[in-house]
Amino acid sequence: xxxxxxxxxxxxxxxxxxxxxxxxxxxxxxxxxxxxxxxxxxxxxxxxxxxxxxxxxxxxxxxxxxxxxxxxxxxxxxxxxxxxxxxxxxxxxxxxxxxxxxxxxxxxxxxxxxxxxxxxxxxxxxxxxxxxxxxxxxxxxxxxxxxxxxxxxxxxxxxxxxxxxxxxxxxxxxxxxxxxxxxxxxxxxxxxxxxxxxxxxxxxxxxxxxxxxxxxxxxxxxxxxxxxxxxxxxxx
Numbered sequence: 709x710x711x712x713x714x715x716x717x718x719x720x721x722x723x724x725x726x727x728x729x730x731x732x733x734x735x736x737x738x739x740x741x742x743x744x745x746x747x748x749x750x751x752x753x754x755x756x757x758x759x760x761x762x763x764x765x766x767x768x769x770x771x772x773x774x775x776x777x778x779x780x781x782x783x784x785x786x787x788x789x790x791x792x793x794x795x796x797x798x799x800x801x802x803x804x805x806x807x808x809x810x811x812x813x814x815x816x817x818x819x820x821x822x823x824x825x826x827x828x829x830x831x832x833x834x835x836x837x838x839x840x841x842x843x844x845x846x847x848x849x850x851x852x853x854x855x856x857x858x859x860x861x862x863x864x865x866x867x868x869x870x871x872x873x874x875x876x877x878x879x880x881x882x883x884x885x886x887x888x889x890x891x892x893x894x895x896x897x898x899x900x901x902x903x904x905x906x907x908x909x910x911x912x913x914x915x916x917x918x919x920x921x922x923x924x925x926x927x928x929x930x931x932x933x934x935x936x937x938x939x940x941x942x943x944x
Contacts (some may be wrong), residue, residue, distance in 0.1 A: 730769040732928060736895055738763055741777040743899055750777050758784050767860040771853045773871040773891035780866070788865030798862035805855030813848035816841045847876065850889070881942065892928065896921050919943035 741762070744750040753759040762781050768774075823830055823838040830838075851872040858868045875887035885893050901921040907914040919940055926939020 730771070733769060733772050733774055734763050736774050736892070736928075737776075740774075740895060740899060744777060753777070753781060755785075765861070765866070767857040767864075767866075768868055771850065771857070772889070773854060773857070773869050774895055775868060775891070779869065783866050786865075791865075794862055794865065798859045801855045801859030801862060803859075805852045805857075805859060807852070808848040808855065809852030813845050813852055816845040816848070820845055843876070847872075885942070892925070896925050896928075900924055 741750070745752055753762070758781060761784050762775075762777060765775070765780065765784075820838050820842045823834060824842075827835060854871040858870075861868045869891055871890050873887040873890065875884050878884035878887055901917055904917040904920060905913055906917060909917075920943070922943030923936050923939040926935040926937070926942070929935045929938075
């Protein structure tokens with residue numbers, strides 16, 4: 709019984725405390741590498757250290773953007789020289805990212821958490837403001853981190869892909885997903901939507917493929933039915 713109790717304790721520890729950081733990002737990054745090699749678009753990397761750095765490149769490991777091997781590996785392999793302009797650009801990106809993440813995102817988050825934790829104390833207008841602030845929070849939190857990741861990478865001589873292009877100025881939901889978390893949207897498009905047939909098999913199949921791709925998109929954010937429904941609604 710002690711053995712089983714010990715195994716149960718280990719399960720709790722591993723499942724609730726010791727999950728790898730950034731697992732969803734480097735899983736998709738490694739998958740794209742493998743699939744591109746299978747499709748003949750990219751040759752296998754000979755250097756285990758370069759491949760390991762590609763998978764675990766620390767600036768974008770926790771929250772992206774999701775990089776492709778064809779874009780990141782050649783940059784890792786090249787020799788980088790000091791560049792004052794690149795240093796300035798990196799510092800500017802980090803500063804902007806910190807402002808968005810800490811000043812706007814975290815401040816909005818404290819207000820949102822306070823209101824959502826005890827909604828019975830607030831009126832409808834205040835709840836509406838909390839909903840709007842939640843949108844402000846998640847955008848500045850995520851895009852702010854992406855700026856920081858791109859800035860740190862720029863200091864190291866690496867250019868990461870742009871992950872956000874003013875998504876809240878989108879004209880429709882399709883345009884929104886072309887501007888929000890661009891590296892994930894393009895990943896789902898290239899490795900799920902297009903292999904399913906994309907828009908090449910008629911109107912009905914196009915709609916079905918869109919919903920399936922977006923449901924997977926939702927599942928990527930969390931292993932719960934609420935995330936699957938969220939993705940399905942966006943697909944519809």
